[in-house]
Amino acid sequence: TGMQPRRSRSLRMGRRGHTRSIRRKLSRMFQNILVAYDGSPHSERALATAIEVAKCVNASITLLNAYDKVPAYLGEPNFQETLNRTVVAARDKMLTVLEQVRQQGLTASMNVLEGPPADAILRVAEMEKHDLIVMGSRGLGLFQELLLGSVSERVTRHAKIPVLIV
Numbered sequence: 001t002g003m004q005p006r007r008s009r010s011l012r013m014g015r016r017g018h019t020r021s022i023r024r025k026l027s028r029m030f031q032n033i034l035v036a037y038d039g040s041p042h043s044e045r046a047l048a049t050a051i052e053v054a055k056c057v058n059a060s061i062t063l064l065n066a067y068d069k070v071p072a073y074l075g076e077p078n079f080q081e082t083l084n085r086t087v088v089a090a091r092d093k094m095l096t097v098l099e100q101v102r103q104q105g106l107t108a109s110m111n112v113l114e115g116p117p118a119d120a121i122l123r124v125a126e127m128e129k130h131d132l133i134v135m136g137s138r139g140l141g142l143f144q145e146l147l148l149g150s151v152s153e154r155v156t157r158h159a160k161i162p163v164l165i166v
Contacts, residue, residue: 030054034062034130036121036155039093042136046166047097050134051104053164060107062128063098065090066120067112087112118154125161133163 035050037043047063054061067090094110101108113120125133137152156163 030057030131031059032062032128032130033059033132033134034064034121034125034128036117036133036135036151037063037065037094037097038117038136040136042166044136046134046136046164047101049164049166051101051106053132053134054106055104059131060109061101062124062130063094063101063108063110064121064124065094065110065112066115066117068116069114087114118151118158121151121155122158125159131161133159133161135163135165137165 030053033050033054035043035047037047050061053059067086090112094112098108098110111120111124113124121133121135124130133155135152135155152163152165156165
């Protein structure tokens with residue numbers, strides 16, 4: 001018959017209006033993004049994705065690197081030397097990445113913590129009131145690869161906020 005189906009408001013607004021509406025909603029949802037970063041190709045892709053999301057919604061980014069606990073059985077002075085080297089290497093890597101994020105025009109900060117990555121990610125996300133966690137599906141270590149992304153799986157299962165796995 002001569003009846004035309006009624007178009008939804010979003011279709012009438014066109015793609016541009018719909019995109020603005022989505023951006024407004026997301027900018028209220030995601031203002032503080034936590035990015036788990038270990039230098040792996042997966043975390044590099046996660047960082048790139050987080051930067052794009054942050055640009056779209058005008059969010060800030062917090063970079064997090066968690067390094068494995070240095071074994072106490074190394075004894076002194078080996079323990080302290082190894083700990084210092086580990087912390088300096090992690091911090092230097094993160095400062096470089098932090099500067100790259102800031103060069104994109106974004107507000108950014110960083111944390112370097114000792115301990116299991118999943119625990120550190122969950123703790124920082126809750127303590128610093130992040131709205132979104134962005135992380136790679138796998139980390140750097142061979143053991144991590146064998147476990148098929150056990151860190152991302154654990155974070156996804158226990159996080160109280162949305163998690164974007166890249």
